[in-house]
Amino acid sequence: xxxxxxxxxxxxxxxxxxxxxxxxxxxxxxxxxxxxxxxxxxxxxxxxxxxxxxxxxxxxxxxxxxxxxxxxxxxxxxxxxxxxxxxxxxxxxxxxxxxxxxxxxxxxxxxxxxxxxxxxxxxxxxxxxxxxxxxxxxxxxxxxxxxxxxxxxxxxxxxxxxxxxxxxxxxxxxxxxxxxxxxxxxxxxxxxxxxxxxxxxxxxxxxxxxxxxxxxxxxxxxxxxxxxxxxxxxxxxxxxxxxxxxxxxxxxxxxxxxxxxxxxxxxxxxxxxxxxxxxxxxxxxxxxxxxxxxxxxxxxxxxxxxxxxxxxxxxxxxxxxxxxxxxxxxxxxxxxxxxxxxxxxxxxxxxxxxxxxxxxxxxxxxxxxxxxxxxxxxxxxxxxxxxxxxxxxxxxxxxxxxxxxxxxxxxxxxxxxxxxxxxxxxxxxxx
Numbered sequence: 001x002x003x004x005x006x007x008x009x010x011x012x013x014x015x016x017x018x019x020x021x022x023x024x025x026x027x028x029x030x031x032x033x034x035x036x037x038x039x040x041x042x043x044x045x046x047x048x049x050x051x052x053x054x055x056x057x058x059x060x061x062x063x064x065x066x067x068x069x070x071x072x073x074x075x076x077x078x079x080x081x082x083x084x085x086x087x088x089x090x091x092x093x094x095x096x097x098x099x100x101x102x103x104x105x106x107x108x109x110x111x112x113x114x115x116x117x118x119x120x121x122x123x124x125x126x127x128x129x130x131x132x133x134x135x136x137x138x139x140x141x142x143x144x145x146x147x148x149x150x151x152x153x154x155x156x157x158x159x160x161x162x163x164x165x166x167x168x169x170x171x172x173x174x175x176x177x178x179x180x181x182x183x184x185x186x187x188x189x190x191x192x193x194x195x196x197x198x199x200x201x202x203x204x205x206x207x208x209x210x211x212x213x214x215x216x217x218x219x220x221x222x223x224x225x226x227x228x229x230x231x232x233x234x235x236x237x238x239x240x241x242x243x244x245x246x247x248x249x250x251x252x253x254x255x256x257x258x259x260x261x262x263x264x265x266x267x268x269x270x271x272x273x274x275x276x277x278x279x280x281x282x283x284x285x286x287x288x289x290x291x292x293x294x295x296x297x298x299x300x301x302x303x304x305x306x307x308x309x310x311x312x313x314x315x316x317x318x319x320x321x322x323x324x325x326x327x328x329x330x331x332x333x334x335x336x337x338x339x340x341x342x343x344x345x346x347x348x349x350x351x352x353x354x355x356x357x358x359x360x361x362x363x364x365x366x367x368x369x370x371x372x373x374x375x376x377x378x379x380x381x382x383x384x385x386x387x388x389x390x391x392x393x394x395x396x397x398x399x400x401x402x403x404x405x406x407x408x409x410x411x412x413x414x415x416x417x418x419x420x421x422x423x424x425x426x427x428x429x430x431x
Contacts, residue, residue, distance in 0.1 A: 015139070017189035019123055022082065022182040023146040026119060029178030030112075031154020032161070033096075034058070036168045037109060043168070044102045054106045061113020062120075063382045069121035070238075070375020078371075079186060081122035085115040086183040093176045097169065119182075121378060125371045128362035133430050134304060136362055137311075141300025141355030148293050148354070238372040245364050246376055249422040253357050253377070254384030255415030256312070259319045260353060261385035262408040263288075263346050265392045266401075270326065273401055274335045284340050288347035295351025302352070303359055307429040312356050312419045318349030320412020327406035357381050363427040 037058070041051040073081045092115065095108030123143065131139045161170040239246065267288070271281035302311045322345040329338035361377040362370070388408075395404035 015127070017185055018079075019126060020142060020146045021189075022086075022185045023123060023143055024150045025178050025181050025185070026086075026116075027147045027150025028154050028157065029150075029175035030116065031151040032158040032171045032178075033154075033175050035155050035158060036171055039168050040096070040172075041102060041105060044099065044105060046102045050102060054102070054109055057106050057109040058113035058116070059382075059386050061110040061115075062117045063113075063379065063386050065114035065117030066121060066375045066379040066382060067372075068114075068375070069118040070372040072118060073122045073125050073371035073375075074369055078122040078126040082119050082186045083183055085118035085122070086179050086186065088118075089115040089179050090176060093172060093179065096172050117378070117382075121371060121375050124358055124361065124374050124378070127358070128365055128370045128374065129367075131362075133363075137303030137308070137355060137359045138297065138300035140358040140362065141296055141303075143358060144299075144354040145293070145296035148296060152289060152293055238366070238369070239376045242364075242366070242373055242376075245426045246380065248418075249360065249364060249426045250377060250380040252415055252418035252422055253360060254380045255411050255418065256316060256353060257357060257381040257384035258388045259316065259323070259408060259412040259415065260350055261388040262323065262392060262411075263319070263350060265389040266323065266326075266405050266408060267343055267346070269392075269396070269401055270330075270339060270405065274330065274339060276336065276339070280336075284343050288343045291344060291347040292351040292354075295348065296354035299352050299354040299356065300359075303356070308356065308360060308363070308427060309419060309423050311352055312360075312423065313416050315349045315353035315356065316412045316416035316419065318352070319346050320409045320416060322346040322349060322409070323405050323412060324409030327402045327409060330402050360423070360427055 034055075037055045038051040041054040046054065069081070069085075072084070076084070089112050092108040092111035095104055095111070099105040099108060127136075127140055127143060157174065158171045161174060162168065164170070267285055268281065271284065276284070299311045299315075322342045326338070326342045326346075329335050329342070332338060361374055361381075365373045365377070392404045392408070395407055
């Protein structure tokens with residue numbers, strides 16, 4: 001009997017019930033509530049500053065939850081962690097629905113963000129330990145594409161629910177239904193790895209029986225292919241042991257996350273500052289988002305075929321050059337034209353970066369117990385993404401939006417150089 005290793009690897013068919021479906025469903029529900037968090041806060045009497053704080057609570061929760069999530073995945077396993085995160089998010093949903101004042105709403109959103117990090121680390125660990133290196137980038141690019149699909153369509157679903165019911169609470173209920181669907185898929189969906197393990201064990205048993213018949217004796221040795229015991233050293237020891245790669249390649253990854261986050265902070269502000277109306281601004285940003293989404297699988301193909309650098313470096317160069325050039329166009333007569341063109345350039349660069357952070361994290365994670373390392377890795381990348389809007393706001397207040405945009409461009413170019421320096425050192429291409 002041939003081993004499952006001999007069968008062609010099809011990540012879509014194998015991981016759709018366990019990873020891609022739940023990811024798209026979760027991000028769809030989350031994308032439906034994110035635009036409405038300020039409105040929900042305002043309904044409870046919050047001013048603009050407090051409403052912005054409530055919106056930021058989900059990002060703070062994700063950032064704070066990554067390292068505890070690594071510990072939980074290491075102890076409970078990926079499937080149980082995803083199930084726990086889905087069910088715990090329902091507690092946050094209940095808090096949002098029943099919140100009598102702004103404090104409970106903020107805590108509920110914080111809990112949802114905390115659970116989102118657990119779901120993400122478990123998903124990342126699951127793919128890291130199961131996908132062969134030759135297919136890893138494409139499989140993880142599909143994870144990024146599933147997340148982007150949900151995030152891209154979620155606001156449209158939210159708009160439809162608002163038109164139908166006239167109340168933001170409808171989107172919160174929609175997220176609850178999505179979470180129940182995620183929990184059902186994770187809890188009752190087929191586990192492809194269990195089938196593969198059974199098939200490989202049967203094949204190994206048959207090979208051992210055949211050898212026993214030839215030797216006419218039973219040696220009593222264990223069947224080959226058994227799974228060795230896993231060494232678990234804990235989150236803090238893992239971070240200390242891998243501090244070199246986290247400080248160097250992790251910092252480069254954080255720069256990529258920062259530049260990607262900057263497009264959401266800078267492009268809308270830039271459009272407003274050059275006098276674009278809301279409809280035109282939404283059209284430009286929407287077209288750029290469509291370009292980003294269309295390229296997510298291309299990134300995985302490039303990384304698997306040619307190496308990680310061939311996607312990471314062009315992506316950062318395009319985004320860095322796009323932001324750098326944009327910084328010099330604010331007062332030009334053709335500022336609107338340049339904004340549209342450079343927004344597309346930045347969108348192409350961001351599309352080419354899909355799955356890079358997941359793939360590099362999987363490449364450098366320890367094979368036996370990757371979850372604690374991935375929790376630390378995601379803390380760095382999420383931290384870069386979370387700090388960028390604050391830095392853009394501070395530099396804009398101290399100098400100008402053009403200076404802040406140029407600074408983002410510099411970060412992109414420096415990040416490209418860091419990838420060139422450290423990817424060959426820590427994540428060389430394997431045959």
